[in-house]
Each structure stands twice: as C-alpha cells, then as structure tokens.
Amino acid sequence: xxxxxxxxxxxxxxxxxxxxxxxxxxxxxxxxxxxxxxxxxxxxxxxxxxxxxxxxxxxxxxxxxxxxxxxxxxxxxxxxxxxxxxxxxxxxxxxxxxxxxxxxxxxxxxxxxxxxxxxxxxxxxxxxxxxxxxxxxxxxxxxxxxxxxxxx
Amino acid sequence: xxxxxxxxxxxxxxxxxxxxxxxxxxxxxxxxxxxxxxxxxxxxxxxxxxxxxxxxxxxxxxxxxxxxxxxxxxxxxxxxxxxxxxxxxxxxxxxxxxxxxxxxxxxxxxxxxxxxxxxxxxxxxxxxxxxxxxxxxxxxxxxxxxxxxxxxxxxxxxxxxxxxxxxxxxxxxxxxxxxxxxxxxxxxxxxxxxxxxxxxxxxxxxxxxxxxxxxxxxxxxxxxxxxxxxxxxxxxxxxxxxxxxxxxxxxxxxxxxxxxxxxxxxxxxxxxxxxxxxxxxxxxxxxxxxxxxxxxxxxxxxxxxxxxxxxxxxxxxxxxxxxxxxxxxxxxxxxxxxxxxxxxxxxxxxxxxxxxxxxxxxxxxxxxxxxxxx
Numbered sequence: 199x200x201x202x203x204x205x206x207x208x209x210x211x212x213x214x215x216x217x218x219x220x221x222x223x224x225x226x227x228x229x230x231x232x233x234x235x236x237x238x239x240x241x242x243x244x245x246x247x248x249x250x251x252x253x254x255x256x257x258x259x260x261x262x263x264x265x266x267x268x269x270x271x272x273x274x275x276x277x278x279x280x281x282x283x284x285x286x287x288x289x290x291x292x293x294x295x296x297x298x299x300x301x302x303x304x305x306x307x308x309x310x311x312x313x314x315x316x317x318x319x320x321x322x323x324x325x326x327x328x329x330x331x332x333x334x335x336x337x338x339x340x341x342x343x344x345x346x347x348x349x350x
Numbered sequence: 351x352x353x354x355x356x357x358x359x360x361x362x363x364x365x366x367x368x369x370x371x372x373x374x375x376x377x378x379x380x381x382x383x384x385x386x387x388x389x390x391x392x393x394x395x396x397x398x399x400x401x402x403x404x405x406x407x408x409x410x411x412x413x414x415x416x417x418x419x420x421x422x423x424x425x426x427x428x429x430x431x432x433x434x435x436x437x438x439x440x441x442x443x444x445x446x447x448x449x450x451x452x453x454x455x456x457x458x459x460x461x462x463x464x465x466x467x468x469x470x471x472x473x474x475x476x477x478x479x480x481x482x483x484x485x486x487x488x489x490x491x492x493x494x495x496x497x498x499x500x501x502x503x504x505x506x507x508x509x510x511x512x513x514x515x516x517x518x519x520x521x522x523x524x525x526x527x528x529x530x531x532x533x534x535x536x537x538x539x540x541x542x543x544x545x546x547x548x549x550x551x552x553x554x555x556x557x558x559x560x561x562x563x564x565x566x567x568x569x570x571x572x573x574x575x576x577x578x579x580x581x582x583x584x585x586x587x588x589x590x591x592x593x594x595x596x597x598x599x600x601x602x603x604x605x606x607x608x609x610x611x612x613x614x615x616x617x618x619x620x621x622x623x624x625x626x627x628x629x630x631x632x633x634x635x636x637x638x639x640x641x642x643x644x645x646x647x648x649x650x651x652x653x654x655x656x657x658x659x660x661x662x663x664x665x666x667x668x669x670x671x672x673x674x675x676x677x678x679x680x681x682x683x684x685x686x687x688x689x690x691x692x693x694x695x696x697x698x699x700x701x702x703x704x705x706x707x708x709x710x711x712x713x714x715x716x717x718x719x720x721x722x723x724x
Contacts, residue, residue, distance in 0.1 A: 250570050253669045255684035301573035304694045327400035
C-alpha cells in the first residue's frame with residue numbers, strides 16, 4: 199500500500215487521527231484509547247498485514263510522554279509509525295500490544311522500567327534492567343540524579 | 351478486551367528452580383537464567399538481565415553527536431564498527447549531508463571484516479559450548495589477522511571508533527587493501543577446515559539438528575533478526591531490504607534456511623562468511639579516490655524532528671531512533687539492539703529440552719550481553 203492509501207485506511211478505522219510531518223516514514227498520531235483496536239486491525243487485515251514490530255520506544259517530551267511503534271510488513275514491504283501521547287505524568291498508562299506482537303512484551307517492560315509508563319493487561323509487568331527496589335524512573339526528564347550517576 | 355496470552359510462563363510453588371549465571375561461562379557474559387527443572391528437562395526459562403546496564407541511552411542525552419559514537423561501540427562490541435555506522439548515517443541523513451563515495455566503500459569493507467571477525471569468534475565459542483575445544487584455537491588464529499588489519503589502519507583492535515558523523519576519523523593505511531586481499535586468499539583456504547572440524551562432526555550434528563526449532567511466524571512476532579531469523583526463513587537482511595552505504599553496489603546473496611533449528615542458524619553464519627568475502631572482493635580494488643570525510647561543522651545541531659536508521663550488524667537488525675529538539679544534544683536516543691529481541695525467544699524454543707541442549711541453543715543465538723542491557 200502507498201502512504202496515501204494507508205492514510206485513508208487508518209482514518210477510516212479510528213477517529214481523531216493526525217499525520218505529523220515526518221520525512222522518513224508515514225507517522226500516525228492518534229488518541230490512546232484506540233491503540234489496541236488500531237494495532238489489531240493493522241496486524242490482522244490482509245491489505246495492511248503489519249506483522250513485524252521492529253522498534254518500540256518511550257519518549258519524554260518534557261510535558262508529555264509518548265510511546266512510538268515502528269511497524270513493517272514483511273510481505274508487503276511498507277512501513278508505518280504509530281504514536282500515542284499522554285499528558286498524565288503521575289499515572290501514565292496505555293494498553294499493551296504484546297498479544298499482537300510478542301516482542302512488545304519486553305519492549306514494554308523496558309519502557310515501564312525506565313519511564314514508569316504502565317501497560318494495561320500486560321502479563322508480566324516488572325522492572326527489566328534496574329533492581330526491584332529502585333526508586334524513580336531514570337529516563338524521565340525530571341529524574342533527580344542525586345548520586346551523580348550520569349552527570350559528569 | 352482480556353486476551354489469552356499463549357506461552358506466558360505460569361509458576362507453581364513446588365517448582366524446582368536453579369540459577370544459571372550470571373557468572374556461567376556458557377551465557378557469554380553476565381546474564382542470569384532462572385531455570386525450572388524436572389529431572390534434566392528444562393520446564394521454563396526466565397532470563398534476568400540488567401547486570402551490565404550502563405544507562406547508555408541516558409548518557410547519550412547529555413552528549414553531543416560526536417561523543418555518542420564512543421558509547422555505541424560498547425554495546426555490541428563484536429560489531430562495534432557497524433553500531434557506529436548506524437549513528438553516523440542517522441546523523442548524516444538528518445543533516446542531509448552527502449558523504450564521499452570513498453567513505454561509503456571503506457565503511458562497507460570494515461563492516462564486512464567486522465562481520466567475519468564476529469562470526470569467527472562466535473564459531474569458536476559455539477564449538478567450545480558443545481565441548482570441542484580445538485575450534486577455539488582455529489577461530490582465534492584467523493580472527494587475529496582481521497584485528498591486525500584494524501590495528502594497522504586505525505590504531506586499535508576491537509572498538510576503533512573510526513566512524514564519525516560525516517565520514518571517517520582517519521584515512522586508511524597504504525597496506526590496507528593488500529592486507530585484505532592476503533586475508534581473503536588465506537581465509538578461503540582455511541574456511542573449509544571449519545567444516546571438516548565441526549560441521550561434519552557426527553556428535554555435533556546430532557546435538558544441533560532438530561534442536562530449538564523456531565518457526566518463521568515466531569521469528570517475526572518475537573522480532574528475531576539476523577542469522578537467527580534467517581535460519582527460520584525470515585528474510586530480514588537490512589543490507590538487502592533497505593540498502594545503506596555501498597551495499598546497493600555489490601552483488602551478494604541473502605542466506606536463508608528454513609529448518610529453524612540450531613544447525614540452520616549455524617549454517618547461516620558459515621555461509622555468511624563466504625558472502626562477506628565475496629562483498630570484500632568486489633569492493634577492495636575499487637575504493638574511489640577522494641576525501642575521507644565530508645565537510646562538517648564542528649558543532650552538529652540536528653534539525654527538529656525524529657530520525658530512524660536501520661543497519662545489519664553481525665547479530666541482526668540495529669535501529670537507532672533519534673529525537674532532536676534542535677540542540678547540540680539529542681532529546682532522546684533509542685537503540686533497538688538485535689540481541690534484546692533475540693534473547694527472549696529462548697523460553698519458547700528451549701523449554702522441554704535438556705540443560706545441555708539449552709547451552710547449545712543459547713550458543714546458537716549468539717548473545718552478546720552488553721547489547722541486551724545497554
């Protein structure tokens with residue numbers, strides 16, 4: 199599918215979609231409540247067939263948290279970037295996609311570990327790298343680095 | 351919206367649990383497996399990582415783009431050059447800088463040398479995992495020749511940081527091309543020895559064929575790339591699918607096997623060494639004249655935006671995701687490292703086997719632990 203066709207399909211499926219400027223990929227910014235629905239449709243519809251999630255990253259823009267999903271179809275060779283944002287800094291949460299792409303389970307655990315973003319319905323949401331008793335989420339912009347671990 | 355997750359581990363209170371690692375030699379680094387055993391059979395495997403987590407992504411947020419290079423070669427240190435290439439190309443594409451052809455050729459040559467060196471080290475360690483000590487000496491003997499080429503041109507052997515945004519730090523040594531030609535001549539002669547020593551060994555074949563079978567659908571869903579994914583028939587070679595540097599100018603084959611077992615993953619890597627030598631032969635005599643770096647400003651500021659670059663390291667697909675707010679340091683750098691995704695399929699493919707086979711299967715995934723933890 200070309201980018202224009204993908205744009206059309208995605209705006210048919212969910213409401214409130216925006217397409218921010220991105221030189222490399224087609225990027226879709228949409229309300230977080232339709233995340234699971236859109237992801238499932240993109241994976242299971244044979245015309246889109248996004249079966250390969252090659253990157254899942256959390257981003258802290260200062261005021262907002264975002265989770266970015268980089269998708270590719272191994273059969274149809276097209277790519278798409280999904281982005282969801284939240285203003286909630288005390289209890290940010292999104293739906294999990296790890297039932298759709300299995301690799302997301304550990305990517306989401308990493309995002310939870312370093313950003314404190316919770317993923318609803320995740321089967322095993324524990325810290326991945328840091329110890330269980332660690333306080334705080336180091337990749338947040340407002341993380342206080344009192345032990346000078348990172349500042350040099 | 352409750353989903354039924356298949357292959358999610360269910361623990362029982364009377365499970366017999368032992369730890370493998372974090373100092374176990376066959377995990378090739380500080381990785382801990384929590385194994386649930388029934389006799390000698392492994393019921394499930396929970397990997398615990400983070401023992402070598404250095405917070406490289408956080409450190410990158412404080413560093414300029416030139417400084418990031420010196421952090422990226424420390425996650426997958428066996429394909430250090432290719433990691434640096436990913437960041438360099440991402441920055442160059444964001445700035446819309448066209449690097450000289452000479453740089454692209456040299457980068458591709460070093461990347462392929464790096465890939466051969468990495469596969470050699472994997473081969474010797476894999477043989478040792480299965481009890482064949484001789485492979486270790488054969489592999490290291492040949493790898494030494496590649497490291498000597500690196501040392502002569504760039505001054506260091508493992509992590510030479512010769513790539514930088516814009517091109518290379520230094521030009522190649524006058525002996526560089528001749529040394530590579532000598533190496534290829536030598537390695538074409540000794541690579542069949544690898545087959546005689548290990549591939550054709552009956553004990554080795556019995557222990558690897560049909561072990562740890564990974565289906566193509568699982569490889570895609572778990573994001574298993576590189577030789578592990580290609581051993582299951584998942585065509586994931588970034589060099590072919592999204593060519594960068596000089597890969598669009600060379601003729602090479604993407605190695606695909608469909609068996610998906612330990613032996614298929616082994617064969618992919620052996621065949622890839624032959625393909626890498628083919629790529630080297632096509633490039634080594636044709637390095638164009640010119641400058642070894644593009645003209646770059648001393649302070650690099652990326653335009654506001656998000657940039658992604660995918661490259662193929664010796665272990666799979668590396669993605670670099672840079673979010674820039676226009677400053678000289680990035681707002682966020684995310685590394686999608688190949689081993690991170692390759693590791694977590696281990697419960698799926700190795701549970702139900704014996705502990706000794708777990709060693710063979712995790713060896714065939716070619717894990718480099720700093721690449722998982724970053």
